[in-house]
Amino acid sequence: MESQIQQTLPQPTYKAAISASAGIEAHFEHQQQQAQQRGEENLAPKPDKQVISSIIDTAFWASLRKEEGRSPKISLAFLPPEGTTQPLIFEYPLALTADILTKLAPAVERPGIHLGVWQHENELYIWGTTQIIPGFCFVLEVVEPGLLVVKHRRVDGFGKYVNVAVLKGDEVKIVDEDSINMPDCPGMLNSLLGFTNTFTHNNAVNLHVQLAVSMRAHGHGGTLLIVPSDHEGWRKSIIHPMSYPVSPAFNTLSVLMEQKVNAKDLAAWQEKLNDEIELIGGLTAVDGATIINDKHELLAFGAKISRSPGHETVRQIMVTEPIINTPAVIIPPSSDGGTRHFSAAQFVYDQHDAFALVASQDGRFTIFSWSPCDQIVLAHRVDTLLI
Structure with a gap:
């Protein structure tokens, strides 16, 4: 009966919704199978490709509309x-249409608020809003x-949501x-x-x-170098x-990360941590590199990178996405x-035990690290995972 119901969902007119739906369905199927094998509970229902393509289609056409001159963020x-x-x-469920999404958008555009979507018979509908969702819940953000x-x-609720797919036009x-x-593969x-199963709050x-999310958000571009604390070869x-x-090293982040936090104090601790992250992230907007060590201590900002004495200029990098x-x-x-x-690649080429995060003004984000296996600087483009 369920498959017959789902087959009656309207056929999307946004072609990318159709082409992406099977891959997205497979991702959620695989992730939930892995979670169940680990014994995790309270998992969200899995959407099938018809539901996925229908939600994407409606949201896409809503994104092209405006309400009082503002584009919707949903x-x-x-x-x-x-x-x-x-x-x-x-009190009454609302049909999932581009028109209704556009009208509701101003009320739910703040981070952390989701419009709840479910299906009944042959239609998807909006039942209300929620700020709490279970692990592996399908979320579509406009x-x-x-x-x-x-x-x-x-599943653990900490950190940024995991991106599954990005659709931009075609x-x-x-x-x-x-x-x-x-x-x-860097951590x-x-x-x-x-x-990462140990993605705990600290x-x-x-x-x-x-920090990467904060760097990308300010839109100025910037470089963050993360160096070892046991020597100063960098x-x-x-x-x-x-x-x-910065002298002495600014260690507020380090102190926060070393704290043992109970459930009662977690919200206040997270707020303090976010403030410090925004502080460090903001420093990366200054021309030059911001430098922290692996103990999360701030050492400098606005630093200029140069080739180390006796080292060659980096000539090749391996780019992955x-x-x-x-x-x-x-x-x-x-x-x-x-x-x-270029300077970030040179830094990692000279300092194999360091890595660099680079944000471009256009939103591109790259993690530079050294590959012992291939003996080359790796440039991991991860902006798709940070949106």
């Missing part, structure tokens, strides 16, 4: 009202006109889960792909992901005197971006 979550806690339930992101919440990018198997990429990788790759060194059908390519670093990208 987050849709596929689950029934009983699948969440403390939902706001409309970011801007023509730009949609499919994502899901982590372009579809589906995240490649097999990227986790690539040699020398931050592992986490962004959603495979996990270092979690912190780096949040200073050979920095021009001295530095413009804005965790998107299906996007193979790694080896290119000159000058082909990857401007001065900011």
Whole structure:
């Protein structure tokens, strides 16, 4: 009966919704199977490709409309009202249409508020709003006109949602889960792909992901260098005197990350952490690189990177993107971006135990790390995972 109902859903007119739906369905199926094998409970219902394509289609056409001169920003979550806690339930369900989404958008555009979508007989409907959703819940976010992101919440509830696919006009990018198997995959990429089981509130990788989100959000572009704390060899790759060194090292982030936080104090702790992340993220907007160590201590900002004495100029980098059908390519670093990208590649080429996060003004985001396996600088383009 269920398959007959789903077959009667309206056929999408947005072609990308159809082409992306099977891959997205497979992602949720795989993730939930893995979660069940780990014994995780309270998982969200899995959407099938007909439901997925229908929700994407409606949201896409809504994104191209305007209400009082403003483009809608909406987050849709596929689950029934009983699948969440403390939902706001409309007395009468509303049809899932572009017109209704456009009219509701001003009320739900703030982060963390989702319109709940479910199905009855041959139609999808909006039942209300919620701020609490279960693990692996299908979420579709309308970011801007023509730009949609499919994502899901982590089971543990901490950190950024995991992106599954990005649709921009006719372009579809589906995240490649097999990227986790690539040699020398850095922990931050592992986490962004959603495979880090220890993504706890005070996990270092979690912190780096949040710093990346903050850097990308300010829109100025910037570089964050993360260096080892057990030696200062990295200073050979920095021009001295530095413009804005910090002495003593600013350790507020470090202190917060070392705290043992109980459930009662978690919200207050998270608010303090977010404030400090925004502070460090804001410093990356200053021309030059911001430098922190692996203990999360701020050492400098506005620093200029230089080739270390006795080292060669980096000539090649391996560029990867965790998107299906996007193979790694080896290119000159000058082909990857401007001065900011080249200097970050040079820094990692000289300092193998450091890595660099680089945000471009256009939203592109790259993680630079050294590959012991391939003896080359890896440039992981992860902006698709950060939207």
